[in-house]
Amino acid sequence: MTENRWAELLRGDRTQYGMWIASGNAYSAEICAGSGMDWLMLDQEHVPNDIRSTLTQLQATAAYPVEVLVRPASADPVAIKQLLDIGVTNLIVPMIESADVARAVVAATRYPPEGIRGVGSALARASRWNRVSDYLITADEGLTVTVQVESVEGLDALPHIASVDGVDAVFIGPADLAASMGYLGRPDTPEVVETIEKALQTITACGKAAGVNAFDESLARRYVDAGAHFVLVGADVTLLARGSEALAARYNCGTRPD
Numbered sequence: 001m002t003e004n005r006w007a008e009l010l011r012g013d014r015t016q017y018g019m020w021i022a023s024g025n026a027y028s029a030e031i032c033a034g035s036g037m038d039w040l041m042l043d044q045e046h047v048p049n050d051i052r053s054t055l056t057q058l059q060a061t062a063a064y065p066v067e068v069l070v071r072p073a074s075a076d077p078v079a080i081k082q083l084l085d086i087g088v089t090n091l092i093v094p095m096i097e098s099a100d101v102a103r104a105v106v107a108a109t110r111y112p113p114e115g116i117r118g119v120g121s122a123l124a125r126a127s128r129w130n131r132v133s134d135y136l137i138t139a140d141e142g143l144t145v146t147v148q149v150e151s152v153e154g155l156d157a158l159p160h161i162a163s164v165d166g167v168d169a170v171f172i173g174p175a176d177l178a179a180s181m182g183y184l185g186r187p188d189t190p191e192v193v194e195t196i197e198k199a200l201q202t203i204t205a206c207g208k209a210a211g212v213n214a215f216d217e218s219l220a221r222r223y224v225d226a227g228a229h230f231v232l233v234g235a236d237v238t239l240l241a242r243g244s245e246a247l248a249a250r251y252n253c254g255t256r257p258d
Contacts, residue, residue, distance in 0.1 A: 006069070009067065011209075017038050022237045026056040034064050038067065039066060040061065084143070085125065091143070093147050098161070106164060111140060148172075150172065150174075162206035171230075177196070178192045197223065212232070
């Protein structure tokens with residue numbers, strides 16, 4: 001297997017800007033894959049995605065020069081195993097609040113004796129059904145693991161989480177963090193923003209790549225200045241929602257007299 005391209009980009013100097021694929025739809029994923037964005041995140045946590053719909057999105061985006069991360073709904077090792085077997089090479093795992101949980105996530109991505117990933121390469125798209133002859137030997141090297149910290153508890157353990165071997169990057173989730181801090185629905189509150197900036201600096205000081213979600217451009221650029229190396233700056237469903245609303249407003253739709 002060739003070296004993981006996303007791992008190379010995380011070590012590089014240029015900020016990587018990405019977008020969320022939250023429609024659960026391969027057609028939308030392919031459209032966005034050709035947009036010129038650096039990376040996409042296929043979501044299973046808040047999106048009607050299952051293993052089959054995620055697979056079709058992986059297939060639809062494979063021909064495009066964009067990096068693809070997949071977020072499972074949880075750190076469940078069975079779900080992680082299934083994603084790896086269908087060919088996911090970059091994971092972003094939500095709601096990590098301790099170094100022990102981060103280590104468990106890494107173990108779920110590694111074959112024994114380093115981890116607990118079940119061996120089913122003969123059945124798996126990841127190995128091209130054993131057409132990649134050295135897959136079992138090289139698979140661990142071809143993966144990246146990003147853990148998502150999005151609570152006060154997670155922030156308290158952040159230096160320990162970021163120091164876990166096998167964790168390539170740490171991503172801060174502003175929405176849940178804001179809620180955990182008592183600012184539900186207000187991730188742009190100054191206290192939350194300042195906390196995120198400090199978290200990004202902590203991650204970078206631990207030698208790991210720092211990421212964050214920021215749809216507001218001014219916030220995104222502020223977080224880049226604070227050390228964010230990869231930033232999620234939009235979502236397919238948000239672009240469609242706001243774009244369709246703007247189109248309707250332009251033609252005064254819904255306001256015409258009968």
